[in-house]
Amino acid sequence: MKLLASADLHLGKQSSNVPASDSESSVTFTWNRIIRLAVDNSVDALLLSGDIVDRDNRFFEAIGPLQRGFEKLGSAGIPVVMVSGNHDYDVLPDIIKNREYDHVHLLGEKGEWESKIIETRGGELQVVGWSFPTQHVGVDPLQQIKGANLNLDPNLPTVGLLHGDLFDQKSQYAPLDSTAFPVSTPQAWVIGHIHKPAVLRETSPFIFYPGSPQALSSKEPGVHGPFMMTVEGQNMTAEQIGLSPVRYETIELDVTGADSESAFRDRLVHQITEHTQENAGELEKVSRLVYDVVLTGSHPSVSGLSKWTQLADQFEQELIPETVATIRKVVNKVRPVVENLEELAKQPTPPGLLAKTILELEQGKKSPLVAELVSKMKDRIGEVNRAGTYQPLNRFEEQRDQTDESAEELLLEQSRQLLGELLSQKVQ
Numbered sequence: 001m002k003l004l005a006s007a008d009l010h011l012g013k014q015s016s017n018v019p020a021s022d023s024e025s026s027v028t029f030t031w032n033r034i035i036r037l038a039v040d041n042s043v044d045a046l047l048l049s050g051d052i053v054d055r056d057n058r059f060f061e062a063i064g065p066l067q068r069g070f071e072k073l074g075s076a077g078i079p080v081v082m083v084s085g086n087h088d089y090d091v092l093p094d095i096i097k098n099r100e101y102d103h104v105h106l107l108g109e110k111g112e113w114e115s116k117i118i119e120t121r122g123g124e125l126q127v128v129g130w131s132f133p134t135q136h137v138g139v140d141p142l143q144q145i146k147g148a149n150l151n152l153d154p155n156l157p158t159v160g161l162l163h164g165d166l167f168d169q170k171s172q173y174a175p176l177d178s179t180a181f182p183v184s185t186p187q188a189w190v191i192g193h194i195h196k197p198a199v200l201r202e203t204s205p206f207i208f209y210p211g212s213p214q215a216l217s218s219k220e221p222g223v224h225g226p227f228m229m230t231v232e233g234q235n236m237t238a239e240q241i242g243l244s245p246v247r248y249e250t251i252e253l254d255v256t257g258a259d260s261e262s263a264f265r266d267r268l269v270h271q272i273t274e275h276t277q278e279n280a281g282e283l284e285k286v287s288r289l290v291y292d293v294v295l296t297g298s299h300p301s302v303s304g305l306s307k308w309t310q311l312a313d314q315f316e317q318e319l320i321p322e323t324v325a326t327i328r329k330v331v332n333k334v335r336p337v338v339e340n341l342e343e344l345a346k347q348p349t350p351p352g353l354l355a356k357t358i359l360e361l362e363q364g365k366k367s368p369l370v371a372e373l374v375s376k377m378k379d380r381i382g383e384v385n386r387a388g389t390y391q392p393l394n395r396f397e398e399q400r401d402q403t404d405e406s407a408e409e410l411l412l413e414q415s416r417q418l419l420g421e422l423l424s425q426k427v428q
């Protein structure tokens with residue numbers, strides 16, 4: 001038996017940092033690829049573990065593509081089994097009720113565990129599921145599974161579908177205790193919510209997050225796509241199939257010695273080209289490769305580097321056939337050329353104070369001065385995020401986080417630039 005498993009499509013959304021005019025930017029593109037893959041491989045069922053539709057009035061955008069997909073699967077004799085997550089707890093039941101499909105099953109409505117035996121071409125498949133009843137759920141639904149009287153047939157291949165958080169026990173999105181899964185049946189669990197694909201346990205039971213099949217932002221790097229599950233008796237395995245047309249990557253670039261703008265540019269383009277070519281084997285389905293570049297090393301002009309990279313987000317080059325590489329942003333972590341930062345930090349001068357701040361930030365120390373600077377930086381980030389001009393960034397989650405960590409990162413970058421400036425102005 002072959003089952004295709006996915007979750008967290010967020011239909012209605014678009015991948016960020018990809019032109020909105022590209023059909024690949026919309027999640028509908030990957031949804032259609034999933035349907036085609038299911039039909040071409042004659043899978044026995046499609047399993048979806050919640051957040052299939054994105055919240056925020058995406059109902060109208062999502063309903064058409066979702067129903068067309070269901071209809072294609074129906075004509076190919078492929079049943080769909082799903083549960084709803086925190087994004088589609090209300091919308092998914094509506095969409096199902098809107099049309100009566102015999103082959104589409106939504107399990108565990110109203111937060112009540114449910115099991116169902118699905119007739120597939122490969123035989124009977126037992127599926128257990130639980131759906132979000134509201135947007136927030138602060139308790140672990142696995143605590144209720146034992147008392148749910150599911151009357152499972154232990155001789156049937158059985159898969160569990162669930163949406164929740166295995167990594168945060170205080171989550172408002174169904175915190176899950178990894179030790180609370182029943183031991184033998186189901187043999188495998190497809191879990192939704194976390195967008196990064198991850199296999200959490202290999203056997204008894206097999207537990208995994210298929211992740212979002214289309215990478216949606218730079219926070220979701222690496223290969224994305226649904227998982228093809230193979231069922232042989234009581235044994236279940238799964239393999240990821242890279243289908244996402246968008247891929248996000250972060251690479252480092254040491255700029256030490258790249259002292260002219262053209263030398264720096266050569267090194268940057270060379271690094272991106274090399275990385276793309278090295279990963280060409282995984283890029284067959286990727287049409288947009290979006291890079292974050294972290295500059296490292298030391299350089300006489302840290303602020304000059306920032307100027308040289310100002311227009312880097314205009315970079316757009318087809319580096320291997322049908323894969324266009326772009327730069328989303330350049331993060332400047334370059335240190336100014338200083339003979340001895342520790343010595344400099346002892347001096348009661350502006351460069352000395354900056355050197356001290358840099359060292360403290362690098363070592364994670366929090367002196368009263370650093371704490372005050374971080375707090376002020378956080379306030380400024382908040383002001384910028386709230387400004388009307390930057391609101392469009394919000395939709396794509398492109399705003400800088402208003403956290404200590406993000407404020408410290410920005411402060412360090414600025415301190416290094418400023419120290420480089422001050423030292424270069426000093427009469428030698």
Ligand SMILES: [Mn+2]
Pocket residue numbers: 051085086087163173192193194
């Ligand atoms: Mn979710």
